[in-house]
Amino acid sequence: MDGDTSREKLQEQIRLQGERVRKLKIEKAEAQQVKDEVAKLLELKAQLGDDPGKGKFVLKCPKGTKDYNPEQMSIREGAFKTIISCFKRHGAETIDTPVFELRETLKGKYGEDSKLIYDLQDQGGELLSLRYDLTVPFARYLAMNKITNIKRYHIAKVYRRDNPAMTRGRFREFYxxxxxxxxxxxxxxxxxxxxxxxxxxxxxxxxxxxxxxxxHRKLLDGMFAACGVPDDKFRTICSSVDKLDKTFWDDVRSEMIDEKKLDPAAADRIGTYVKLKGGLDLIEALLTDEDLKKQKAAVEGLEDLKLLLKYCDLFGILDKVSFDLSLARGLDYYTGVIYEAVLQGFAHNPSAGSDEGECQCRQCGWWWKIRWSGWVFSILESRANSSNVKTRTTDTEVFVVSAHNGLLEARMKLCNELWDADIKTEQSYKKNPKSLSQFQYCESSGIPIAVIIGSSELEKNIVKLRIVETREEVEVPREKMVDEIRSTLARLSQQKTQNNASGS
Amino acid sequence: MDGDTSREKLQEQIRLQGERVRKLKIEKAEAQQVKDEVAKLLELKAQLGDDPGKGKFVLKCPKGTKDYNPEQMSIREGAFKTIISCFKRHGAETIDTPVFELRETLKGKYGEDSKLIYDLQDQGGELLSLRYDLTVPFARYLAMNKITNIKRYHIAKVYRRDNPAMTRGRFREFYxxxxxxxxxxxxxxxxxxxxxxxxxxxxxxxxxxxxxxxxHRKLLDGMFAACGVPDDKFRTICSSVDKLDKTFWDDVRSEMIDEKKLDPAAADRIGTYVKLKGGLDLIEALLTDEDLKKQKAAVEGLEDLKLLLKYCDLFGILDKVSFDLSLARGLDYYTGVIYEAVLQGFAHNPSAGSDEGECQCRQCGWWWKIRWSGWVFSILESRANSSNVKTRTTDTEVFVVSAHNGLLEARMKLCNELWDADIKTEQSYKKNPKSLSQFQYCESSGIPIAVIIGSSELEKNIVKLRIVETREEVEVPREKMVDEIRSTLARLSQQKTQNNASGS
Structure with a gap:
């Protein structure tokens, strides 16, 4: 019953399982059966932690974190590639900073949220903490290097000891x-x-x-002043307004009046403003609004927004922009325009409505920021999962198949030729793999072309190219193989693009 | 003299510096002068940590870590791209794991080096530590997901509380x-x-x-046995042999005899073997060696190596492979072939000769591994620094230049046209930038083409394209601009390739 006894039991199980595997191998049992039994053996060994001189494997990621498997990595890399290519189109550089900072560097930067910072244990030397965001490290970098002008992006993981709802795509370690x-x-x-x-x-x-x-921050300040909100209540009323994307106005109004002791008349006046959304027309209308007109901040904010919309028009994106007086996020920090991208159909989705759920941009002094978080990947992942199309996890273009035993060296030469021609190529690592398992691998991993050789192909100095999806086969002289593969790949990729275009 | 007084002094300095900046702006002083004074102001503020409600910025990375600036990132990304494209050419997938693991997962895996693991502070909940390498997390991933077959790469930072020689490219946070x-x-x-x-x-x-x-591990074991090394001294003698890439044989011999109490005759016999390096010939010669022949392990190792070299020949790389009996690294863990790539001219360089200094591969049971560390970037960086060619940190292809004031809207339209055509484009964020500063920016950041507009160009519906390097200019009708830019970029890139080829 004690630890030692159960450990001995486990060791005995492992011994028996090891014998079973050896026996199956000697009997040349089905590959899948051997594989299953080996998996069981590895699992037992993992329970024991019986790597030479090593401890027990705890089969778990830390709370709030996850591994990215190859499918998820494929989606993540695709999204990064898209995002980075846009940043680069606008001339951005990139930097990287350490995953931890001196604890002092982070101290006092996050108010109440400081309790969510992961501290490293004091093991002698400096006191360190994991970065909570990329902004403070960036500010440290700018100050340290006396940089005042830069346009950079930074994609990296940040750490928050939160109690996140992982099912809603929120994590303690996230990008x-x-x-x-x-x-x-x-x-x-x-x-x-x-x-x-x-x-x-x-x-x-x-x-x-x-x-x-x-x-615009200034417009909100001016609006609150125009509605008769006392100066010292701007911040708290602002955070009530911020809830309008998830809550009905009546509830927000009650909070303002009952909890925050705002004059009901002021709340009602706010109510008439925050319902408004529109474009240049609305800005023009507000510029003639009797109450707002008297507020210098409001007029300045509106003039800025007018200019912004004009520039957005020049950039051909006016139809994507909505001036919305209920947008009030994070006004503590920001001095100018705030923006927030909202996916239609996700507007009232709690995962999209969270702090990390939007793409936020804002201007703060001489600093403009766009921030994306993990939600992009959550959406892309759930879409990939719900579609029938398998996400490919490799880029392999060709699999070299041997039609019968005894062709390892011929396969190796062929692979080498293809690698040297920069064609992404795989082959089986078995000396004599079965044809069927080779073709199955091509199909299950989405490899478009199989290059098949057998003794007759070798004699004739040709190879057989098979389009894996359609199973069409053509014979190609060996010296034309690389060219033929390239043109076939180009043709397949073109077909796919056309199918996608006609399918959508 | 106390903290408060010096803080007050600093605040006064900041107030004065702020006034100076405001005055310069009102006087419309030189941009550079304003910039310098603003930098001073930011620096003072950083000293104070006077971000609204925030603490002091400590202008320092934690010990053993560094920021990557845009030049270094550019080099790093280039190297990653090369490495990843090779992995993908061989059909590899990729995964990612959290930066920290349960402390238990890492426990007992690193022997003496466990003291170098960074622990996270116990803030309630699970006990965590930063990953020390990517191997243990990978093993955890395989066991957790019951995966027995995978070919994957993983590029990520790992953490070691070492006392690294940063000047030699070694860090506490490294890739x-x-x-x-x-x-x-x-x-x-x-x-x-x-x-x-x-x-x-x-x-x-x-x-x-x-x-x-x-x-090969087995060859070394067999060799030690053949030389008369007692079984229980294999490991320690092996670690002496491992020093041969940095130390002379005489010193290694003394260590074996004086410290490790090996029979001098045995040491001398080892000495004759570990000097040997070669190819297939050497393997054949050793297979007929009277002493080795009697050692089953040695023969098995030699047979494996013979097969390996045959396959390397099929892969066209035999000239790059050297069978070397002094290679003995990390034999504690590895059961089969060990490989190590060594740059010529770096062989006795301590930075290349460190544990993290090579590309190591090895086979351990059913597990083959290649590992690279930060040294690749160190070499690439130092080479970039010593060459006269500036490393570009952006991919910007075109800078839109206005020849005189009042052209912001025209520039914006032009940028938009270029972005929408997927041409990487920048412009000044000033309303009325000076021509000279625009051209200087193009030159200093290596942007190949300037698109210049002035009122006469706008009237004639043309643009001027300038090759920044040669200052050649051509006039191009607006509707042909995008095509002309594309063909110019293609031509410039071709020229560069030719120059590089003829220059080397």
Whole structure:
């Protein structure tokens, strides 16, 4: 019953399972059967932790984290590639910073959320903590290197000891993808480019219809003043307004009046404003609004927004932009325009509505920021899972198949020829693999072309090319093989593009 | 003298510096002067940590870590791209695991080096540690998902509380780049592909001449037995042999005899073997060696190596492979072939000779591994620094230049046209930038083409294309601009390739 006894039992199980595997191998049993039994053996060994001189494997990721398997990596890399190509189209550089910072560097930067920072144990030397976002490390980098002008993106994981709802795509370790423009520039020029970039990225990611909501810190301040909100209540009333994307106005109104002791008349006046959304017309109308007109901040905010929309028009994205007076996120920090991209159909989805659920942009002093979080991958992943199309996890273009035993060296030469021609090629690592298992591998991993050799092909100095999907086969002289493979790959990829276009 | 007083002093300095900046702006001083003074202001503020409600910025990376600036990122990304394209050419998938693991998962896996593991502070919940390598997380992933067959690479940072010599390119946070083949396969087939991959990568990285040393665990065991080394001294004698790449034989011999109490005769016999290096001839000679012949392990090792070299020949890489009996690294863990790639001219360089200094491959049971570490980047970086060619940090192809004031909207339209045509384009974020500063920016950041507009160009519906390097200019009708830019870029890139080819 004690640990030692159960360990001995496990060791005995492993011994027996090991014998079973050896016996199957000697009997040359079915590959799948051997594989299954080996898997059992490895699992037992893992329970014991019986790697030479090693401890027990705990078969679990830490809470709030996950592994990315090859399918998920394939989706993630595809999304990164798209996003990065957009950043690069706009001339961005990239930097990287360590995963941990001096604890002092992070101290006092996150208010109440500081309790969510992962600290490293004091093992002597400096006190360290894992980065909570990419902004503070970036600010440290700028200050340390005395940089005042930069346009950079940074894609990296950040860490928060939160209690995240992982089913809603929230994690303790998750990616942030920040794009920042730092420098002293003229009004709305970087802002408009940020909105353009967001539109480009969301369009290229093909996530579905979306809109970029815009608002302005100064307009909100002016609006609150115009509605009779006392100065010291701006922040708290602002955070009530921020809930409007998830809550009905009546509930927000009650919170303002009952909890935050706002005069009901002021709340009602706010109510008439925050319902408004539109474009240039709305801005023009508000510029003539008797109450707002008197507020300098409101007028400045509206003039900025007017200019922003004009620039968005020049950038051909006006139809994607919606001026929305209820957008009030994160106003503590931001001094100018705030933007938020919202996918249609996700607007009231809690996973999209979370803090990390949007693409947020904002201007803060001489600093413009776009931030993406993990939700992009969640959406792409769930879409891939729900579609019937298998996500490929390799780029392999050709699998070299031997038609019968005794062809390992011929296969190796062939692979070498293909690798040297930069054709992505695999073969079986078995000396004498079965034909069927080779073809099955091609099909299950989506490899488009099989190059088949047998003794008759070798004699004639040809190879057989098989299109895996259609099973068409052609014989090709060996010296034309590489060219034929290239043109076949080009043709298959063209067909796929056409099918996708006609299918959508 | 106390903290508060010096803080007050700093605040006064900041106030004065702020006034200076404001005054310069009002006076419309030189941009550079304003920039310098703003930088000073930011620096003072950073000292104070006077972000609203925030603490002090400590302007330092944690010990043993560094930021990657855009130049370094550009080099790193280039190297990753090369390495990954080689992995993908061989059909590899990729996975990712969290940066930390349950402390239990890492426990007992690293022997004495366990003290170098970074532990996270116990903040309630699970006990966590930062990953020390990518192998243990991979083993956990395989066991957790009951995977027995996979060919995957994983490029990620690992963490070691070492006292690294950063000047020699060693860090506490550094990249590992692992490629592993797991599965039950026939002898030497995956091994040969690993060697092929290493040769491909080192060739593509253009790091200079290199050789892949190979040896075999069983041969070493058999050799030690043949020399009369007692079984219980194999490990320690092996670790002496391992020093031969950095130490002379005489010193290694003394260590064996004086410290490790080996019979001098045995040491001398080892000495005759470990000097040997060669190819198939040497293997054949050793197979007839009277002492080795009697050792089953030695014969098995030699037969494996013979097969490996035959396969390497089929893969066209025999000239890069050197069978070397002094290669003895890490034999504790490995059961089969070990390989190590060594750059010529770096063989006795301590930075290349460190544990993390080579590309190591080895076979351990049903597991083949290639590992790269940060040294690749160190070499590439130092080469970039010593060459006169500036490393570009952006991919920008075109900069839109306005010849005079008042052209912001025209520039914006032009940029938009170029972005929508997928041409990587930048412009100034100033409303009225100076011509000179626009051209200087093109030159300093290596942008190949400037598209220049002025009122006369707008009237004639043309643009001027300038090749930044040669300052040639051509006028192009607006509707042909995109095509002309594409063909110019193609021409410039071709010229560059030719120049590089003729220059080397």
């Amino acid at each position: 942030q993808c920040d794009f920042d423009i730092a420098g002293q520039y003229d009004a709305m020029i970087p802002d408009a480019e940020c909105v353009k970039l967001v539109v480009e990225i969301l369009t290229k990611l093909e996530l579905g219809d979306f809109v970029v909501k815009v608002n | 590992q780049c692992d490629f592993d083949i797991a599965g039950q396969y026939d002898a030497m087939i995956p091994d040969a592909e690993c060697v092929k991959l290493v040769v491909e990568i080192l060739t593509k990285l253009e790091l200079g001449d290199f050789v892949v040393k190979v040896n």
